[in-house]
Amino acid sequence: EAEPYLRRALAIAERDFGPDHPQALMPLANLGAVLHSLGQFEEAETYLGRALRIAREAQEGSNVVKVLVSSITAQAKAGRLEEAQQSLDRLFGLECLDPTWTAVAAYRLGRAYAAAGRPHDAAASYQAALDAAIAAHGPDHPEVATDLAALTGALADAGRLEEAQQSLDRLLTLPSTDPARTAGVAHRLG
Numbered sequence: 001e002a003e004p005y006l007r008r009a010l011a012i013a014e015r016d017f018g019p020d021h022p023q024a025l026m027p028l029a030n031l032g033a034v035l036h037s038l039g040q041f042e043e044a045e046t047y048l049g050r051a052l053r054i055a056r057e058a059q060e061g062s063n064v065v066k067v068l069v070s071s072i073t074a075q076a077k078a079g080r081l082e083e084a085q086q087s088l089d090r091l092f093g094l095e096c097l098d099p100t101w102t103a104v105a106a107y108r109l110g111r112a113y114a115a116a117g118r119p120h121d122a123a124a125s126y127q128a129a130l131d132a133a134i135a136a137h138g139p140d141h142p143e144v145a146t147d148l149a150a151l152t153g154a155l156a157d158a159g160r161l162e163e164a165q166q167s168l169d170r171l172l173t174l175p176s177t178d179p180a181r182t183a184g185v186a187h188r189l190g
Contacts, residue, residue: 072087075087084109091105129151
């Protein structure tokens with residue numbers, strides 16, 4: 001339902017301010033996000049790419065981060081994992097970075113790697129998500145448990161069973177761990 005309204009908002013911003021003006025940034029980013037949620041990944045990436053370029057040129061650090069996270073998600077969903085990894089690497093290089101955003105982007109990329117049957121890459125992304133979640137929330141936050149469970153599963157899928165067991169042992173110490181999630185991860189270890 002939002003798509004036609006966002007297209008109209010973008011058209012107005014482009015008409016009134018020009019296609020590369022910072023006023024077009026949020027309509028571009030929002031339209032990209034909606035298209036992504038509708039599964040229109042290629043078109044979403046076009047709008048998100050424009051939004052990212054405008055945010056960088058306007059030196060809008062927080063918007064660069066938000067658009068980059070959306071772009072990583074769209075790239076990963078479209079199966080363009082190497083591009084998503086490059087975008088994640090750029091995200092790590094931003095000075096204004098809130099680690100919460102890194103955790104979100106790295107986790108989403110890890111899921112895409114796992115779905116593509118690339119457990120070693122998934123484990124690396126989940127480790128980055130875990131590190132960022134700990135930096136953002138502390139070691140006992142529920143988000144840490146989510147990332148640690150994902151990491152444990154990826155390590156098991158990669159055949160790195162000793163590391164997976166250590167990760168599971170750590171997961172069991174967290175107060176925020178969901179017992180069903182822990183049982184599912186433990187089952188993957190055999």
